[in-house]
Amino acid sequence: MNPQASVPNPGSAPRYARITGTGSHLPPRRLSNADMVGLLAERGLETSDEWIVERTGIRARHFAADGVHASDLALHAARAALEAAGRSAADVDLIIVATSTPDMVFPSTACILQNKLGANGCAAFDLQAVCSGFVYALAVADAMIRAGGARCALVVGAEVFSRILDFNDRTTCVLFGDGAGAVVLEASDEPGILATDLHADGKHVGILCVPGHVAGGQVLGDPLLKMDGPAVFKLAVGVLDSAARAVLAKAGLTEADVDWLIPHQANIRIMQGTAKKLKLSLDKVIVTVDEHGNTSAASVPLALDAAVRSGRVQRGQTLLLEGVGGGFTWGAVLLRY
Numbered sequence: 001m002n003p004q005a006s007v008p009n010p011g012s013a014p015r016y017a018r019i020t021g022t023g024s025h026l027p028p029r030r031l032s033n034a035d036m037v038g039l040l041a042e043r044g045l046e047t048s049d050e051w052i053v054e055r056t057g058i059r060a061r062h063f064a065a066d067g068v069h070a071s072d073l074a075l076h077a078a079r080a081a082l083e084a085a086g087r088s089a090a091d092v093d094l095i096i097v098a099t100s101t102p103d104m105v106f107p108s109t110a111c112i113l114q115n116k117l118g119a120n121g122c123a124a125f126d127l128q129a130v131c132s133g134f135v136y137a138l139a140v141a142d143a144m145i146r147a148g149g150a151r152c153a154l155v156v157g158a159e160v161f162s163r164i165l166d167f168n169d170r171t172t173c174v175l176f177g178d179g180a181g182a183v184v185l186e187a188s189d190e191p192g193i194l195a196t197d198l199h200a201d202g203k204h205v206g207i208l209c210v211p212g213h214v215a216g217g218q219v220l221g222d223p224l225l226k227m228d229g230p231a232v233f234k235l236a237v238g239v240l241d242s243a244a245r246a247v248l249a250k251a252g253l254t255e256a257d258v259d260w261l262i263p264h265q266a267n268i269r270i271m272q273g274t275a276k277k278l279k280l281s282l283d284k285v286i287v288t289v290d291e292h293g294n295t296s297a298a299s300v301p302l303a304l305d306a307a308v309r310s311g312r313v314q315r316g317q318t319l320l321l322e323g324v325g326g327g328f329t330w331g332a333v334l335l336r337y
């Protein structure tokens, strides 16, 4: 049993949960849009760098090698986040992995990651909210920490979306990539997470899904990603705006207080639309979709870590994190970094 993993007394619950370290990892195989043109040409399909850049802002994505799973990418990101926080695996008392591309049907990728990290004994579970997964996981970890149920959480988004892409569907396969991002979230009396806002609307299941399932030792249905892009696009801009306004109102802040918007990295046009509605300058939006593609639950922590390590995000700044994805799910986390 992890000696640090004791649950504090209810009376000792902290006021805040605060990010103390970030980390991320991209698999080394980088595919440019020109590489995707070649890959699709082998299947008799046409695409172009111009089409992909103009419609999405994506210039490249990374794909994991055969045999590399979400937990492997998560392990790199988690170690980097722990190092940045000055923590070791023995300090961790909660692991949440947001993923839609788990290593196995079960056990959870969080349990597999826990064992690889050597953090055995602490609570560990996966959270499934597709591209909103990391924002959901951060909100859940925040609630658990403030309730006194954990003191040092590892919150990870990790995906190998390349495994569920249909390379005969040019409308989706050029959009996604693999990667992982992580944060260490710790109990603190100094401001950290200020407000969270989560939503889902299951009537939109069909516009973004992987409709296959396992039964009788076989995969039944179609285990590849299906998306009605224009329908997703339309919904995304509206819900990202409402979630942003909700967290700002809960925290008693306004758009003018936001130093950085770190939205789910799906499409540059969705990010521009969201910033415009919030009257935020594009200079305040962290963009990594150009180099990462859409890495689903990994996209927000990947973007956050890139912004921290490049020195753009500084301690004391106010960050607005936003997710939107299959479910349909969406949400926001407002925090003081």
Ligand code: ACO
Binding pocket: 046, 047, 048, 051, 052, 055, 056, 130, 131, 132, 170, 171, 172, 174, 208, 228, 229, 230, 231, 232, 233, 236, 266, 267, 270, 294, 296, 324, 325, 326
């Ligand atoms: N290369 C060249 N042409 C293409 C490609 C391609 N890769 N893909 C589609 N086209 C063609 C289409 O066939 C269509 O041709 P047609 O007019 O002759 O029929 C034309 O381009 C336009 O297609 P649309 O789908 O209308 O293009 P749109 O401008 O809507 O862009 C896109 C498509 C990029 C998918 C956009 O709708 C989008 O970004 N949607 C949101 C996706 C998203 O944000 N997902 C996030 C959630 S992710 C998650 O939760 C897992």
